[in-house]
Amino acid sequence: xxxxxxxxxxxxxxxxxxxxxxxxxxxxxxxxxxxxxxxxxxxxxxxxxxxxxxxxxxxxxxxxx
Amino acid sequence: xxxxxxxxxxxxxxxxxxxxxxxxxxxxxxxxxxxxxxxxxxxxxxxxxxxxxxxxxxxxxxxxxxxxxxxxxxxxxxxxxxxxxxxxxxxxxxxxxxxxxxxxxxxxxxxxxxxxxxxxxxxxxxxxxxxxxxxxxxxxxxxxxxxxxxxxxxxxxxxxxxxxxxxxxxxxxxxxxxxxxxxxxxxxxxxxxx
Numbered sequence: 013x014x015x016x017x018x019x020x021x022x023x024x025x026x027x028x029x030x031x032x033x034x035x036x037x038x039x040x041x042x043x044x045x046x047x048x049x050x051x052x053x054x055x056x057x058x059x060x061x062x063x064x065x066x067x068x069x070x071x072x073x074x075x076x077x
Numbered sequence: 078x079x080x081x082x083x084x085x086x087x088x089x090x091x092x093x094x095x096x097x098x099x100x101x102x103x104x105x106x107x108x109x110x111x112x113x114x115x116x117x118x119x120x121x122x123x124x125x126x127x128x129x130x131x132x133x134x135x136x137x138x139x140x141x142x143x144x145x146x147x148x149x150x151x152x153x154x155x156x157x158x159x160x161x162x163x164x165x166x167x168x169x170x171x172x173x174x175x176x177x178x179x180x181x182x183x184x185x186x187x188x189x190x191x192x193x194x195x196x197x198x199x200x201x202x203x204x205x206x207x208x209x210x211x212x213x214x215x216x217x218x219x220x221x222x223x224x225x226x227x228x229x230x231x232x233x234x235x236x237x238x239x240x241x242x243x244x245x246x247x248x249x250x251x252x253x254x255x256x257x258x259x260x261x262x263x264x265x266x267x268x269x270x271x
Contacts, residue, residue, distance in 0.1 A: 015117045015118050016117070016226075016232075016234050017117075018116060018117030018118075019117035019119055019148055019149070019234050020233065020234050021117075022115075022116055022117065023233065023234065023264075026264055027264045030263045030264075030265065031263065031264060032259075032260060032261045032264060033240070033246045033258070033260040033261075033262075034131065034240065034244070034246075034260045034261060035131070035132070036264060037115070037121075037144065037146065037240060038130055038131060038132050038135060038140075039132075040115035040116045040117070040119065041113060041115050041116075041121075041130070041135060041138070041140075042132065042134050042135055043115075043116040044113075044114060044115050044116045044182075045138070047116075048183070073132060073134055
């Protein structure tokens with residue numbers, strides 16, 4: 013079972029940035045891929061991302077930076 | 078009475094179990110490609126034809142033409158060879174011992190508990206009090222069962238979802254509702270009318 017709060021945050025970020033459902037799905041994979049490649053967030057020991065870090069990653073993912 | 082559904086058309090929110098089951102049947106016969114764990118420890122199973130991600134940020138990965146995401150569902154995956162049951166949410170109260178061991182997301186992704194190319198033989202939905210569960214059986218003997226966890230009032234996260242090659246998303250739950258929507262419209266304005 014997924015961690016619902018983390019999944020919910022991805023959904024909220026996706027909505028905030030106007031993503032479609034397919035892009036939202038890819039964004040969730042991208043965030044996890046970042047963790048795998050060592051670009052971890054600072055939210056907790058698992059390397060999850062804070063809200064502002066997710067916003068930054070969304071801009072990066074969408075090429076908005 | 079006989080009937081058909083067009084998998085390219087959208088379908089508004091519904092509680093019709095038989096129609097949900099019909100939409101889910103499009104997965105039958107599809108070959109398993111890979112499993113991937115998304116952010117939030119969400120297990121995704123990829124089926125069908127391998128396709129590139131749309132995002133250039135993920136050009137090193139492939140995805141399936143069908144993607145089943147087990148969002149807010151508890152799940153168990155049974156492998157035929159080796160004979161193992163993977164527990165999707167091992168309670169903290171259960172301590173690893175001789176028969177029970179912990180598994181990382183990466184180990185799960187690389188373990189081939191479902192053999193690549195194994196075909197989906199059956200796909201079923203299981204209505205219960207808190208929503209729709211699902212079950213899959215594969216040609217290599219593996220099987221998967223997922224049951225929605227209890228949803229709080231106002232919950233928005235789906236219990237599970239299926240992306241299809243028709244740019245449609247079968248979104249199931251929370252609760253005993255589902256819809257079949259356009260997966261390429263911005264989420265805020267996604268059209269849901271049939």
